[in-house]
Amino acid sequence: MGKLIYLIGPSGSGKDSLLQAARATLDARGCRIVQRVITRSAEAVGEDAEAVTPEQFDRREAEGAFAMSWRANGLAYGIPKQIDDWLAAGHDVLVNGSRAYLPQARQRYPDMLAILLTVDSQVLRQRLLARGRETVEEIEARLARNAQFQASANPEGEGGSARLHILDNSDHFEQTVENLLNLIGASRACA
Numbered sequence: 001m002g003k004l005i006y007l008i009g010p011s012g013s014g015k016d017s018l019l020q021a022a023r024a025t026l027d028a029r030g031c032r033i034v035q036r037v038i039t040r041s042a043e044a045v046g047e048d049a050e051a052v053t054p055e056q057f058d059r060r061e062a063e064g065a066f067a068m069s070w071r072a073n074g075l076a077y078g079i080p081k082q083i084d085d086w087l088a089a090g091h092d093v094l095v096n097g098s099r100a101y102l103p104q105a106r107q108r109y110p111d112m113l114a115i116l117l118t119v120d121s122q123v124l125r126q127r128l129l130a131r132g133r134e135t136v137e138e139i140e141a142r143l144a145r146n147a148q149f150q151a152s153a154n155p156e157g158e159g160g161s162a163r164l165h166i167l168d169n170s171d172h173f174e175q176t177v178e179n180l181l182n183l184i185g186a187s188r189a190c191a
């Protein structure tokens with residue numbers, strides 16, 4: 001069995017950029033990155049996800065097409081079932097996950113490597129504004145969601161944080177890419 005690597009962090013922390021930057025190296029190591037299914041308009045800048053309507057999403061979910069799925073930020077996100085075939089074939093699989101869904105993900109994939117990408121909150125605001133994908137109201141809602149996560153207890157309970165690897169992306173992007181690859185290498189995933 002391969003290992004699931006579950007990358008989480010606030011919207012705008014750089015998850016998608018990191019996955020894109022690390023993709024070729026990871027691919028060469030046999031580690032797969034799955035394309036998400038999202039009810040976001042196909043024209044939206046950024047992540048290369050499959051865009052579907054809410055009705056299409058619900059139908060696929062009901063048909064069991066997703067290994068994991070959640071709703072946040074007014075959107076629905078699905079991780080295709082294909083990842084289970086990849087894991088069974090021995091590939092490690094990196095997914096762009098959700099903090100709120102972490103307990104369910106951990107339950108389904110107990111051996112997974114969970115990585116939390118963090119960014120200084122002022123920097124996060126600037127990056128979301130610069131990305132320009134959401135309205136100012138939507139950006140404020142994402143920042144409020146992040147503040148809530150920071151204020152609340154660790155979702156995995158006492159001692160849970162020991163199993164969550166922190167990766168900071170407040171500064172140089174290339175350094176974060178290197179740190180991510182080192183973290184994954186150290187866990188012997190994608191070796």
Ligand SMILES: Nc1ncnc2c1ncn2[C@@H]1O[C@H](COP(=O)(O)OP(=O)(O)O)[C@@H](O)[C@H]1O
Pocket residue numbers: 009010011012013014015016017018046127128130131169170171172173174176
């Ligand atoms: N280390 C960094 N320095 C400067 N800009 C960054 C850095 N990391 C990511 N960005 C930029 O921040 C924005 C948000 O990144 P993105 O990958 O879309 O985040 P997420 O997928 O977590 O929502 C993008 O415009 C991206 O180019």
Ligand SMILES: O=P(O)(O)OC[C@H]1O[C@H](OP(=O)(O)OP(=O)(O)O)[C@H](O)[C@@H]1O
Pocket residue numbers: 008009010011012015047072073075077096097098099100101142145
């Ligand atoms: O529970 P949370 O950790 O807040 O995560 C909720 C969702 O938001 C993030 O998506 P993304 O970064 O693509 O957000 P965006 O849709 O605002 O870009 C993350 O990948 C989850 O799909």
